[in-house]
Amino acid sequence: MQQVIEGYRQVAPAMRAEGDTVVLDANGVYYQQLNEAIRSAVSAGARNIRIENANGQRYIGAGLRARDLRIEVHGTAGNDLASFMDGPTVEVFGNAQDGVGNTMASGKVVVHGDAGDVLGYGMRGGRVYVRGDVGYRVGIHMKAYESLVPVVVCGGKARDFFGEYMAGGVLVLLGMNTQFPGDPIAGSFLGTGMHGGVIYVRGDVEPWQCGKEVGVAEASDADMAELRPILEDYCAALGLDLDEVLAQPFTRIVPVSHRPYGKLYAYL
Amino acid sequence: MPATFIQPEFRVKIDYDKCHKCGRCVQQCGWGVYDFNERPIPHDEKCRACHRCVTFCPARCITIERNPLAYRDNENWSAPLRKAVWKQAETGGVLLTSMGNPQPYPRIFDHLLLDACQVTNPSIDPLREPMELRTYLGRKPDAVTVEPDGQGGFRLAEGGGVSRNIELATPIIFSPMSYGSVSLNVHKSLAMAAERCGILMNTGEGGLHEDLYPYQDHVIVQVASGRFGVGPEYLQRGAAIEIKIGQGAKPGIGGHLPGEKINKEVSSTRMIPQGTDAISPAPHHDIYSIEDLRQLIYALKEASGYKPVGVKIAAVHNVGAIASGIVRAGADYVYLDGFRGGTGAAPAVIRDHVGIPIEIAIAVVDQRLRDEGIRNQASIVAAGSIRSSADVAKAIALGADVVAIGTAALVALGCHVCQSCHTGSCSWGITTQKPELTRRIDPEWGAERVSNLVHAWSHELQEILGALGVNAIESLRGSRERLRSIGLDEQTNRILGVKPAGM
């Protein structure tokens, strides 16, 4: 008997091979069966997987660890895409929903459309590139450790709490490919509670947008030297023009202290 | 003006006639109480009454007394309240403290008594008869399907409905205490003890040090809002995964490990730079609803190959409804932490004034889940000041499946509940990262002591079950009929589902 959950059938997706690529048809398939099929293809040795007709299935790529694995998603990737992922590359030809790269350890996610809220939450390594807009709470509590430095580049605009509690890594906001030309590039509370890492914004941000824990300045030549290779890679991944991205000066936002609450307490 | 108006809480007295002038007290004290000038000279104001010097003094010539300084009586303005005001007037800071709530709120466990058999229903001698403490942590099926095994018996049918449970030899596990708040040697002691006792330890939110990998089948790995040390490998190593929403000592408050405690090893386990504060935000920023919680539960299941996932919350006013939501979100267990639960550091105002007792929380959650017909879908783990095997038995009779112990395990390791863990200078080498202090706990010795405690409590539980005339802990679970209360009001009795003694 076939069970239907939230409109999805609990059946394995149709699978076929095209050269060395495993192609999965996600049409109407529940996420558990889809991800199960991905995992068994990976353990059978597949290193190129293409998912067609994705329609909001969650957790694609979650917890996968094969470094040479490539997953293409055609359609809309559901929540928590690439969460806890450590190594693979995921490319979405469409939009992604909330929680992209949640607690991701390494690897790469490229989204050719827009993405939703809480992108890159607790991310500790790897890269997430989004061509268009992102939602609220993006880059919260990203952190870096030694050679592990997470990088998130958002090509459109962001909502409130961009980079809140940020503890490490690089978070970049370009404000270019946006559906909201009239809106400010970021919402309020940018970098609130930030205590590590750096945020680059193409253009200016107003003081009211920023948390009190950050300092704001125009990016120096040295900063741009750090940023340039990231943007090169971003433009290459999404087929964008680097010169156009660099045509405007960038603003650099860093924490004033890496111990923002160090003086808050008195010990009993 | 003197630097402070606050007078020392304790007085350290040395009987110099007996003193060997050996200097051991100087070396043992983590808080630098002693100077040495031909003989030890104590500075009372630094003493935290942890008794490390007293325990190690070969001449037994040290006594620690309460400073008898009288304050003009005032039940309303107690001496601690006056001191707190002075402290805040001096510093302007939030008062930080540690361990569980010490305030004189009623302790409900101490108002509950267990039943025993007399004459008509014989008790059982646990020394001669099997007495089952084995407990399974996790979701139980609504129904199972069985098929004949071909030898006259039955076996579980293929896909018969049983989900992954963790077998515990006794219904006691260790509560989450992070590496960072406690030392690595404490983590090792607990992990080794968990393996020996057939139970579980819990990483807390500070990641899993590789020295604990050999014990990973006995480790719950925790995922908190700071996501420290969390990666796919971490999730795949644990026996179960726990989402930390809250803690009984500080409901609604995030975690904050001060930069001083983030040394090299802690930093590599947490995967954050040395010396930065490890800040766990108060909420998980990807959880704003039960639906979001469900999303994280299943993200963790997907990333770990469908390990059991539990959710830890502080016991707060609306705990019944919250627990129901957690179970419906797909949690395999709900971990309830009462308002007396311990902490490595918390603002005193929160620790002392927020939350509800664990006894009430267990009863309310158990009842709510039963009323909704979903009690089988998740185990209840209860914590927040389980001080003895009697508390374990009472918690289980109220409806818990398993209890978790934190402070009790630390006391087994030498903790004297001096409430100074937040200073990072624990003389007993427990809640510190200073190498000269952490080496005071040898993991082998620690594992032995903690295992002894768990074994002793387990034997006592068997005695209690025998007296109750049952031969399995399952028979006591949720059996509130075997409890009576004394000195509790009618309303509390009703909430607990317990009759007063005599009824």
Ligand code: SF4
């Ligand atoms: S440890 Fe005891 S005997 Fe040794 S110096 Fe201190 S008080 Fe004297």
Ligand code: SF4
């Ligand atoms: S762990 Fe150490 S500092 Fe904390 S209460 Fe126990 S003895 Fe005191």
